Amino acid sequence: MEPLIFNYSRPGKWGVSLPGSERQLSRPEDILPVAYLRQSELNLPEVSEPEIVRHFTNLSTLNHHVDKDFYPLGSCTMKYNPKINDRLASLSGFSNLHPLQPLETTQGALQILFELEKYLCEIVGMAAATLQPAAGSHGELTGVMMMKKYFRERGEERRYILIPDSAHGTNPSSACSVNFATISLKSNAQGCIDLEDLRAKMNKTVAGLMLTNPNTLGLFEEQVEEIIRIVHAEGGLVYMDGANLNALIGYARPGDMGFDITHINLHKTFSTPHGGGGPGSGAIAVTRGLEPYLPVPRVVFENGKYAFKYDYPHSIGKVLGFYGNFGIIVRAYCYIRMLGLDGLKAVARNAILNANYLRTKISERFEVPYNRVCMHEFVASGEKHHREYGVKTLDIAKRLLDFGMHAPTVYFPLIVKEALMIEPTETESKETLDRFVEILFKIDEEARTNPEILHSAPHVTPVRRLDELKANKDLNVCWGKNVQTN
Ligand SMILES: Cc1ncc(COP(=O)(O)O)c(C=O)c1O
Known part of the structure; x- marks a missing residue:
């Protein structure tokens, strides 16, 4: 686990060099009335540039994102977007x-x-x-x-x-x-x-x-x-x-x-x-x-x-x-x-093609309640897996994370039981879609032969299965005693 930035901090370390700044710097009391000046020291970490760059690079890889791998989060369109626009x-x-x-x-x-x-x-x-x-x-x-x-x-x-x-x-x-x-x-x-x-x-x-x-x-x-x-x-x-x-x-x-x-x-x-x-x-x-x-x-x-x-x-x-x-x-x-009009039309065509390709493949092993030509996404159901192997949609979703892919949207829409809402988006290649199907089929196999591996998933992510209800009811975004707020 990546330590807090404060754990790297040592008094006197610098991550920047500002030539000549000391000479030009005004004293705070020359700029603001004394009554408005901070009374205590700012608690900022003191780290070198490589430490801070590595820290944030390491943090950026802990979570899943579109630049890392497939992200079929239904209704959210987590597609790859051209970096040129950024x-x-x-x-x-x-x-x-x-x-x-x-x-x-x-x-x-x-x-x-x-x-x-x-x-x-x-x-x-x-x-x-x-x-x-x-x-x-x-x-x-x-x-x-x-x-x-x-x-x-x-x-x-x-x-x-x-x-x-x-x-x-x-x-x-x-x-x-x-x-x-x-x-x-x-x-x-x-x-x-x-x-x-x-x-x-x-x-x-x-x-x-x-x-x-x-x-x-x-x-x-x-x-x-x-x-x-x-x-x-x-x-x-x-x-x-x-x-x-x-x-x-x-x-x-x-x-x-x-x-x-x-x-x-x-x-x-x-x-x-x-x-x-x-x-x-x-x-x-x-x-x-x-x-x-x-x-x-x-x-x-x-x-x-x-x-x-x-x-x-x-x-x-x-x-x-x-x-x-x-x-x-x-x-x-x-x-x-x-993109122009032709490019925009290709967006719709590919979004629909990719969704229907996945729908057809996945429906070989998973239930798809409204199994007909869909648009950019479709909804599968883990109900059969729950009924027959005691494995819930949540277990399937968590197991997907072990294979480096994000899970689909789960339990939505409410009109499908054990819903898995899958949106491949227009930017994914056939190879990525095939890899996703392969992983889902492996999970289907595990559900029959070793359901415990699904119940206890994920196994290789930085954090294991979280109590999502507690996370929602008892929100605490402040980690550890080391972090002091001023
Ligand atoms: C169909 C639909 N309507 C509304 C929204 C809400 O959009 P937003 O999350 O930007 O508020 C979403 C979110 O993706 C959506 O998929």
């Missing part, structure tokens, strides 16, 4: 910008915001967009806030939002956050929305439907036009959770299907890794009719200049400080410009 986003002209700089000095950045909104509108077939939301769920929140305002301004009291039981979990929480009550819609035997249930529940007290498409079973909602027609017929709005746009991009556009609002996870589809707590970007795009409700400021191009415009009386206001997570926006812009 390089471009960290160019000093981008990374040293301050959002309060005069606009004459930030025209290039504004052009990127303006053009990316246009590209995204074209990709999803909508009229206008905002890049302000900082995550997919934040995009959902922004969308439902707009729905709320839309109905309030029309003098309509609509209290409910319909959410299919195959929706992403953030959908109901976004709806509840703005005080809508949610009504659950049943899935049918094919894993799509039960139209009869929708017809029975849609009426003029319902503001609309939030539809995850593809849904969390990785299936395209084939009756999407009829679904939208039913909701629109009662005056409702239809929100598409488009977090998994890598399944549709270049081939199908939410706007053409009739959706009113969609969010797009730039940090999944457009070249920023998902996970790790952000930063992200949950851009949303809307129809012309909903455009007035978009957050302010909007980026405009007027009289040959880019500018921020605040004068939109129906806007829901701001949803984030400044204008969105700019580094993510630059990466997405580069990704779209670099």
